[in-house]
Amino acid sequence: MTPSRPGTCAVLLLAVMAAQASEGVKLRVLQSIDADEKGSGLKQPQGVASDGTSLLVVADTGNRRLLRYTIAGDRVTPAGEVRLNEIPYPIKVQVGLKGEILALDGKSRRIARISPTGEFKGYVQLSGDGPAGASVPRSFAIDREGSLFVLDIFQARVIVLSPEGRPQRQIVFPRDAGFLSDLAVDGAGTVFAIDSVGRRVYAAKRTDALLAPLTGAMKEDLAFPTAIAVDGQGRIYIADQNEGGIVILGADGSFRGRQSGMGWKEGQLREPTGVCAGIAGTIFVADRDNNRVQLFAVTE
Amino acid sequence: MGLRKGALVVLLAAALPAAAVAAVAPPADTFHLKAGARGALCLSCHTDFQDTVKRPFVHTPVKSGACTVCHDPHASSHGKLLAENAGAICASCHGRLVPEKARSVHAPVAAGQCVRCHDPHASKNRANLIAAGNDLCATCHAGTAKSASEVKFKHPPAEKNCLGCHDPHASAKSEFLLRKEVPALCADCHRTDQPVFAKQHMNYPVAKARCTSCHDPHGSNTGGVLWATIHPPVINKMCNQCHQEASSPGALGLKKIGFELCRGCHSALVNDALSKNRLHWPAVDRVGCLNCHNPHASAQKALLKVPTKLLCGRCHADTIARQEKSVAKHQPIDEGNCVACHSPHASDNVFLLKGPNVVGLCGTCHNWKEHSSHPIGERAIDPRNKNLALDCLSCHRSHGSPFKSFASFDTTADLCLQCHQNVRR
Numbered sequence: 071m072t073p074s075r076p077g078t079c080a081v082l083l084l085a086v087m088a089a090q091a092s093e094g095v096k097l098r099v100l101q102s103i104d105a106d107e108k109g110s111g112l113k114q115p116q117g118v119a120s121d122g123t124s125l126l127v128v129a130d131t132g133n134r135r136l137l138r139y140t141i142a143g144d145r146v147t148p149a150g151e152v153r154l155n156e157i158p159y160p161i162k163v164q165v166g167l168k169g170e171i172l173a174l175d176g177k178s179r180r181i182a183r184i185s186p187t188g189e190f191k192g193y194v195q196l197s198g199d200g201p202a203g204a205s206v207p208r209s210f211a212i213d214r215e216g217s218l219f220v221l222d223i224f225q226a227r228v229i230v231l232s233p234e235g236r237p238q239r240q241i242v243f244p245r246d247a248g249f250l251s252d253l254a255v256d257g258a259g260t261v262f263a264i265d266s267v268g269r270r271v272y273a274a275k276r277t278d279a280l281l282a283p284l285t286g287a288m289k290e291d292l293a294f295p296t297a298i299a300v301d302g303q304g305r306i307y308i309a310d311q312n313e314g315g316i317v318i319l320g321a322d323g324s325f326r327g328r329q330s331g332m333g334w335k336e337g338q339l340r341e342p343t344g345v346c347a348g349i350a351g352t353i354f355v356a357d358r359d360n361n362r363v364q365l366f367a368v369t370e
Numbered sequence: 371m372g373l374r375k376g377a378l379v380v381l382l383a384a385a386l387p388a389a390a391v392a393a394v395a396p397p398a399d400t401f402h403l404k405a406g407a408r409g410a411l412c413l414s415c416h417t418d419f420q421d422t423v424k425r426p427f428v429h430t431p432v433k434s435g436a437c438t439v440c441h442d443p444h445a446s447s448h449g450k451l452l453a454e455n456a457g458a459i460c461a462s463c464h465g466r467l468v469p470e471k472a473r474s475v476h477a478p479v480a481a482g483q484c485v486r487c488h489d490p491h492a493s494k495n496r497a498n499l500i501a502a503g504n505d506l507c508a509t510c511h512a513g514t515a516k517s518a519s520e521v522k523f524k525h526p527p528a529e530k531n532c533l534g535c536h537d538p539h540a541s542a543k544s545e546f547l548l549r550k551e552v553p554a555l556c557a558d559c560h561r562t563d564q565p566v567f568a569k570q571h572m573n574y575p576v577a578k579a580r581c582t583s584c585h586d587p588h589g590s591n592t593g594g595v596l597w598a599t600i601h602p603p604v605i606n607k608m609c610n611q612c613h614q615e616a617s618s619p620g621a622l623g624l625k626k627i628g629f630e631l632c633r634g635c636h637s638a639l640v641n642d643a644l645s646k647n648r649l650h651w652p653a654v655d656r657v658g659c660l661n662c663h664n665p666h667a668s669a670q671k672a673l674l675k676v677p678t679k680l681l682c683g684r685c686h687a688d689t690i691a692r693q694e695k696s697v698a699k700h701q702p703i704d705e706g707n708c709v710a711c712h713s714p715h716a717s718d719n720v721f722l723l724k725g726p727n728v729v730g731l732c733g734t735c736h737n738w739k740e741h742s743s744h745p746i747g748e749r750a751i752d753p754r755n756k757n758l759a760l761d762c763l764s765c766h767r768s769h770g771s772p773f774k775s776f777a778s779f780d781t782t783a784d785l786c787l788q789c790h791q792n793v794r795r
Contacts, residue, residue, distance in 0.1 A: 104755075104756070104757050105757075111756070111757040112757060113757075114720060158647075159647045159648075176647055176648055176649075177645075177646070177647050179649075179654075204627075204630070206654045206655070208651055223651060223654065223655040223656070224627075224628055224654055224655060224656060225656060226655065226656040248685065249651065249652060249655070249685060251651070266685075267684075267685045267687075293688035294686065294688050294689070312688055312689065313688070332778075334752065334754040334755055334758070334764075334788065335754060341720075358720070359720070360755055360757070360758065361755065361757035361758055362755070362757060
């Protein structure tokens with residue numbers, strides 16, 4: 071059963087391809103964003119969001135405000151702040167259709183809608199299928215059609231709302247999940263959720279009613295993950311809060327690398343609590359305990 | 371001396387016929403021993419075994435003089451010239467003690483440390499146990515044994531016979547080595563179909579509920595053998611404060627889910643938590659307060675499910691593991707006093723810290739002015755990052771690190787050169 075020469079070549083080729091794939095994805099820091107347009111420093115920023123073209127929004131949590139930045143190429147410049155009494159402690163942000171900003175307030179645990187010009191437009195109603203008020207949003211995401219996906223930990227479900235805010239459906243948490251902290255939605259409408267305690271990723275396709283494991287428990291690669299994002303290529307980024315790293319997975323959950331590490335220097339992270347895709351080939355990370363957001367280039 | 375040896379040889383010779391009926395087959399004669407050499411030859415030197423083999427319960431290989439079942443007479447990589455590691459040797463004959471799908475395995479069994487309970491040669495106790503009855507269990511489980519014998523309301527099996535409820539090796543049916551799942555185990559002795567049972571439980575259908583959510587199976591100082599800390603509605607027999615009425619079809623169902631149920635009585639605590647910037651998120655998930663607290667009774671203060679370190683470690687395993695691996699131990703964590711620094715329900719500060727200022731918080735235990743003259747505080751800007759002020763966490767990791775003094779870096783030079791680049795040589 072000696073392999074033929076072409077067979078041997080095929081095996082070798084596969085081995086080379088596997089080796090290339092295992093080299094994985096790398097992150098290279100491009101810029102640290104640590105101040106507003108007046109030069110005032112960020113304080114414990116927890117959330118980041120981008121429209122993928124020119125807008126970056128930061129939940130500058132410790133300063134109780136949102137900050138807007140303009141993205142041009144691989145440079146980011148301040149573009150003003152949004153400070154609203156209705157959002158005293160923003161912890162998560164997303165950019166909706168037509169430049170609308172949505173922010174989850176940690177204190178009131180409500181999601182606020184903010185116009186592109188910075189006016190408060192109201193809170194998202196989350197009555198869903200449960201009794202009034204019986205929802206606690208831990209995080210949320212928006213897909214490319216503008217639908218809203220809310221991680222409701224009180225009812226152990228993801229509530230899907232239309233762009234206008236009407237309940238569409240819900241996706242139930244798995245019974246054996248540890249604690250789901252964040253979610254992301256890809257271009258195909260697949261929902262990904264990160265389990266901080268179980269250290270695994272769950273996923274649900276557009277028609278699924280239940281989140282199912284996408285990965286096993288990644289105990290060797292993740293300490294306490296709390297944020298997840300997905301980019302246009304389907305790569306999944308997970309912020310490992312307690313050990314200051316970013317783990318990258320393929321769309322199928324395959325491990326593609328762990329980047330950065332705990333530290334103070336540029337490119338290092340301390341308690342990263344938010345991650346989002348920027349323009350093609352970049353991601354932003356809310357580097358909370360370094361009081362900054364970092365922009366990384368993604369390379370294969 | 372020669373006489374003594376002779377007597378032993380006679381004794382062993384007398385014992386040898388027993389080998390013919392022994393359950394354990396004699397070993398293959400790997401060592402090509404002369405006839406009569408087996409066992410007797412060993413005892414010609416190991417004379418101290420004379421008393422051992424006189425004990426009432428002798429391990430079958432010893433009884434049959436088959437010392438080479440366990441020992442290599444020439445050389446070994448294992449202590450006491452054992453032919454293999456101890457656990458593997460025992461398993462070669464007693465391999466079926468652990469069920470294939472065991473739900474719990476006794477730690478010494480899992481570790482192959484059979485000799486923690488059994489004397490491999492002989493004993494005055496049945497099954498070659500090194501001590502009799504509960505005294506054996508008490509060698510490791512001293513606290514439980516002491517409590518079981520001293521409490522006011524005793525559970526007789528716990529006081530007299532641990533093996534009444536526990537399998538000493540493993541259980542395929544339950545956690546904690548229990549011979550059956552609770553409540554089936556309890557129902558072996560306690561009749562749940564009697565009117566008195568229903569009356570004692572306020573007519574709630576608890577026959578299939580988990581008895582140990584209220585009762586301490588090892589005895590208690592509280593009537594009804596309830597756990598030491600009891601939720602007031604339980605002791606006041608006001609089950610319907612949380613559960614549906616006993617007469618309703620879903621009597622054990624809760625009136626509300628999550629924190630909304632507890633809020634009815636603990637409104638001040640819950641409202642205070644909900645007013646903070648940061649919540650301990652599990653407190654507001656579907657399980658809510660019951661993620662950490664038992665609703666009925668507990669051995670822990672504040673009705674905690676298990677001791678604090680264990681409880682916090684269920685979710686924050688990485689944090690506890692870091693401390694366990696750490697060269698230095700942070701005393702509050704070691705003592706399971708996580709709440710020395712963290713507010714378990716909510717806080718206005720990151721990490722649910724009790725105070726906004728790290729230096730101030732650490733200063734409640736550590737006098738940093740005596741500790742170091744290094745500038746720290748709001749006005750001391752971190753040279754690595756102008757957005758950061760220097761505080762204790764600029765150099766230390768509070769939950770431990772692989773380096774001394776919880777340092778974030780291996781050597782003092784590595785640590786100091788993070789900022790003091792100008793003195794690098």
